Amino acid sequence: MPEVLVVLTNCPDDASAEALAALLIERRLAACVNVLAPCRSVYRWQDRIETATEVPLLIKTTPVRYVELEAAIRANHPYELPEIVAVPVMRGLPGYLDWVAAETAPQPDDEGAAPPLA
Template identity: 40%
Template sequence: MASALCCRARSVSSPILSSARIRRRLPLVGAFCVISLGLSNLCPSLSFKTGCAQSLPFVPLFKSKFSSQSQAKSSGSIRMASESNTVPSIVVYVTVPNKEEGKKLAESLVREKLAACVNRVPGIESVYQWQGEVQTDAEELLIIKTRESLLEALKEHVKANHPYDVPEVIALPITGGSTAYLEWLKNSTRD
């Protein structure tokens, strides 16, 4: 590729883009590629996501002991959360038709200790099928953090206090995170 690039550069008569300048810069480009491949393997959070590194056969050669330590630390935080004073926790999504309904439901969930925290996200637009027709509505999204063991009680509370016939209640597991936050979540909800 470098020789093809240099050949093209020779045919260009522009003084700005001389072949000597391109030849001087090609080693820098190569060094940058090697450094970025090495960094992405040393610290996956700094990955450059170029898409080509995975297909190169020599990429495993850049692995080092630092890479395995970094992976151990990140999986250790998940393990640490399960060994600490936390409980299995979930994030629950519930949509509501407007700001007032969202505020009312969020406050009642926290007051009843069914949720440690509820984030209200205004300005979403939902497109869905209801009674055979495609509907589009402006809504607010509630992001609820709670214990996994409270999901059934939370669903019943939402059903009893929600204006929709079929309210959205979707739960996702929390597989890791800040131990201090997860302990706070446990202490802010009922047993």
């Protein structure tokens, strides 16, 4: 059974969430990105309690692609310090996990990956 990760991040709005999801799929860094309904986040930032409406992303990938995925999120995320949390999938439908691994397998043309979004 291939190793699979679910990576969590939040974007400030639908447009940035959709753009990031498309980029990750285009570069084969993720097999699937779920763009969820907006949620309310409460957190401490620079000694102040903040609240924000955010759009959560659930990103399915593999450990082999994680370093590149994290770099792509950091390069294309509007936040100074984005949440990037990877959770290992302990069990899952074998066919689905195989599909995630196949969709995120490095391709021969990965050397010429597209530059970050503007």
